Amino acid sequence: TSSHTRIGILNNPSSKIKDENTAIARGILTTFLTPNNSNLKSFLSKLSKEDTVKSLAAGTKIAKLLLPGMDVDTFEKKYNTLGLDLIRTHQMFCQEVLKLLPGQMAVMSNGR
Numbered sequence: 001t002s003s004h005t006r007i008g009i010l011n012n013p014s015s016k017i018k019d020e021n022t023a024i025a026r027g028i029l030t031t032f033l034t035p036n037n038s039n040l041k042s043f044l045s046k047l048s049k050e051d052t053v054k055s056l057a058a059g060t061k062i063a064k065l066l067l068p069g070m071d072v073d074t075f076e077k078k079y080n081t082l083g084l085d086l087i088r089t090h091q092m093f094c095q096e097v098l099k100l101l102p103g104q105m106a107v108m109s110n111g112r
Helices: 023-033 040-047 050-057 072-081 084-097
Strands: none
Touching: 023 040, 023 050, 023 072, 023 084
8 A cells, every 4th residue: 555665575385396386476476577567466466366376277378367558578588587496596595594494474574
């Protein structure tokens, strides 16, 4: 509700990181990394819905789920080049620095 609020996401998966099981995580990261994305909140909401998760698991390409007004080419290029190393780095940070167990969730505020 505030233009002064910032949000970030760190992935802490509990299973082995593969292309097949990281579609949502890569979609979220790509959304944050796509410049001038005025649909950020709406698309993140769409990605969090169960039917979207099932659709991606069934093989639907994420580009088919983009909202009108989103730059399909820019999003798809970033999504396809976003390596799994970034998610592994998130996982390492969560487990080594934040001392979270694999898959454990947490909320950080002001870096604490």
